[in-house]
Structure formats: C-alpha cells, structure tokens
Amino acid sequence: TAAAPNADVFVATIIPLSNSGQEAAARNFNSAIPGIVQSKVNSGKHVHLVDMHSKLTTGDLIDGIHPTANGYDKMAAAWYAALQSVPGSIGQGPGTSPSPSPSPSPSPSASPSASPPPGGAGCSATYAIAGQWDGGFQATVTVTAGSSAISSWSVGWQFGNGQTVTQSWNTEISAGGAQVTARNVGYNGALGAGASTQFGFLGTWNGANGVPTLTCTAG
Structure with a gap:
C-alpha cells in the first residue's frame, strides 16, 4: 500500500x-x-x-x-x-455481470436475526455478527430462497444503534441514514428452491451493536 x-x-x-x-x-x-x-x-x-x-x-x-x-x-x-465485488480489480468494467460462482456455506456465529420463513417464491435472511472489535465489526447475512426458485433478492434492515457499513462483498449496499438495503450482484441473485447464498460487510459501531430485524424481498 x-x-x-x-x-x-x-x-x-x-x-x-x-x-x-x-x-x-x-x-x-x-x-x-x-x-x-x-x-x-x-x-x-x-x-x-x-x-x-x-x-x-x-x-x-x-x-x-x-x-x-x-x-x-x-x-x-x-x-x-x-x-x-471490486469493479475493475480483474478487468471487468462497471456494470459487467460476473460468471456464476458457488454459493458459499454460511459460517457459524452468534446472534442470528431472521426474517419470517418465506412461502412460495419468497426468501428469508439471517444476520450474524461474525467478529467484533473496538469501533468495528464484521457481519454475515445468509439469504435463502423459499419453496420456489427466485431470480433476484433484496434484503433491508434498519440499524438501531448508529452503526454504519464501510465495506461489503457479494452484494450492492445502499444506505440512507440508519436504513440499509442490500441487493444481489450478477452472480448470486438466482437461487433454486431452498438454496442459499451469503454476503458480508464491515461496519462501525459505538456503544451498542444490536442485531437488526431483516426483511427479504424476492424477484
């Protein structure tokens, strides 16, 4: 560097x-x-x-x-x-859809937060804090399709303790204040019935780092 x-x-x-x-x-x-x-x-x-x-x-x-x-x-x-997840790092330009890669297996961690179990072509999402240190943390979110295949997904949550997202992978994250929306990228939006994929991010916290409630919307 x-x-x-x-x-x-x-x-x-x-x-x-x-x-x-x-x-x-x-x-x-x-x-x-x-x-x-x-x-x-x-x-x-x-x-x-x-x-x-x-x-x-x-x-x-x-x-x-x-x-x-x-x-x-x-x-x-x-x-x-x-x-x-980092545009241009291996030659792809903005907006280029990468080739599919296997959905990663979720890692065990404490404090999961799950959206209600989906029915039909829905999805659910669980949030877990994978690691935490002074002023920062790493979180992992697992997205699971319902009883039917889906072509895209979007996960939303609201931080309750002033946390912010500083870096993410396997997702496109947009934030407005405490409200955060994470959407699939080109290679992990399509999931078969019951299949899962995972994304993660680094964030900041101060004083408290509560686990938010997630919503998951499938396309």
Whole structure:
C-alpha cells in the first residue's frame, strides 16, 4: 500500500484445520484480521477482507492442512467473488455481470436475526455478527430462497444503534441514514428452491451493536 497506493489488496482469513489446537490458533489469528483490514481502510488504503475460513470445512482437506482439489475449487470461487465485488480489480468494467460462482456455506456465529420463513417464491435472511472489535465489526447475512426458485433478492434492515457499513462483498449496499438495503450482484441473485447464498460487510459501531430485524424481498 505504500509503494502502490492505488492498488487493491485482498487479505484472506486462514482456512479451517483438522487439528484442534491448530484450529484454535487459526481462529484466534483470524479474529484479528478484520480489525487490521478496517484500520487500513480507515487510513484510505484499498484493502479488502476475504472470509476464506467459512468457505471450507475439514472435509475439504487432504491431510488436515492442505485442501483437496475440491477445496481449492472452493477457494478459487471465494477469491473470484471477492475480486468481482471490486469493479475493475480483474478487468471487468462497471456494470459487467460476473460468471456464476458457488454459493458459499454460511459460517457459524452468534446472534442470528431472521426474517419470517418465506412461502412460495419468497426468501428469508439471517444476520450474524461474525467478529467484533473496538469501533468495528464484521457481519454475515445468509439469504435463502423459499419453496420456489427466485431470480433476484433484496434484503433491508434498519440499524438501531448508529452503526454504519464501510465495506461489503457479494452484494450492492445502499444506505440512507440508519436504513440499509442490500441487493444481489450478477452472480448470486438466482437461487433454486431452498438454496442459499451469503454476503458480508464491515461496519462501525459505538456503544451498542444490536442485531437488526431483516426483511427479504424476492424477484
């Protein structure tokens, strides 16, 4: 970022590890990364978080540490989605629709908030705080289609404690005051019946960071 201040830097969390001690160390290390990324963003650097840990499971490892071919496919899809979320990072111009990538698996976290279960061609959304540090946090939202396939989705919520969104991936977010709307991007709008996709964002908070109630609208 010093030698090439206009460059975009993508920082990934460590993938899961089979050894419980190594996994605990990896999770401890990963918990520090969002805050480091946010500090760079706050100083005007083009640094982006890639949550790689949630994309794989230990079943995707060939020896407890290194990915299988399928694991590498999942990692490639995660990198591709992250790059596509930053226009121009891999050559696409504004408005270009990226190729489809596999829907990421939701990562376990506390404090979920879900919209009512959908019926028909509807959708639901759950909100979870994936990590939190002094003044900042990372949230993950999982969107799930109802009993029929959908071609697009939009998730809305209202922050109740003055939180703001500073960076997002796998979605297009617009905000007006406390009201936030997140819409699908080109590669994750179409979902089969019961299928899910996930997007995330970094945000700021001060004093309280309550989980908002979500609404999900399908197209």
